[in-house]
Amino acid sequence: MNKQLLIFDFDGTLIDSVPDLADATNAMLTTLGKDTYPIETIRNWIGNGSRLLVERALVGKVEVADGELTVEEADHAEQIFFEAYQNLSGSKTVAYPDVDDGLKKLHAAGYTLALVTNKPIRFVPKILQSFGWQDLFSEVMGGDSLPVKKPDPTPLLHVCETLNISVEQAVMIGDSRNDMLAGQNANMDTLGLSYGYNYGQDIRELNPTEAFDHFADLVAWIMKDRA
Structure with a gap:
């Protein structure tokens, strides 16, 4: 080597970075009027980029099936997630x-x-x-x-x-x-x-x-x- x-x-x-990513994810879900999730659930959705994290949070599971979300739904949610993550101090x-x-x-x-x-x-x-x-x-x-x-x-x-x-x-x-x-x-x-x-x-x-x-x-x- x-x-x-x-x-x-x-x-x-x-x-x-899971604690901050989880906070941003739940802030997004709250903004959209959806149920939030515990950090240990969200931890299992992280690692494949922000888009898939957002999609998993929207459907509440790791595997997102074709047709479960529209592109417009995911785009809108991802922008909310980005804003929430940007506004965090990052202290966690x-x-x-x-x-x-x-x-x-x-x-x-x-x-x-x-x-x-x-x-x-x-x-x-x-x-x-x-x-x-x-x-x-x-x-x-x-x-x-x-x-x-x-x-x-x-x-x-x-x-x-x-x-x-x-x-x-x-x-x-x-x-x-x-x-x-x-x-x-x-x-x-x-x-x-x-x-x-x-x-x-x-x-x-x-x-x-x-x-x-x-x-x-x-x-x-x-x-x-x-x-």
Whole structure:
């Protein structure tokens, strides 16, 4: 694992944003006159981007069948969700243990760090700045930065091309099926973290190159090649 480029997912990998996302989701539902849901229910709807989160909340389940919602209904609800999320202070979003120290160690060791998230890009800079991470990442991609998002490999390949680093020298690091599939679809090594948002599925079942239960263990494993 002597890599140069470390591409990280965001929600569920570096940060736990479920409390704020749940508040925004329930604010949207309240505005629309619909029933709200407990945070643990909403947690299972997160990880595939804002649009699917909104659609799942509107129908109250993970699987949204064709024809259950009109495009107009989903568009309207998503705009309400965006406004609610934008208006939150973000104080409930926290970094997972050892992430702050680990990112700084990797950056100081000379690795190039990038961020590829399915979260809309408009919300990413504020969160990065809140943790003081805005200067750690050489490239940041949101779920709407390109026409496609993870598990499509295009955002990962775009990062490699932009930074002029080969796929062979890159690794995708994340907590979910989308992250592992995006990396595998890009013919890139993958590192899985077990503590995030993966709908109860063990990340190891998705056959990452390696998997870890703690961020500090991942950092130590990567850094051993620079020791």
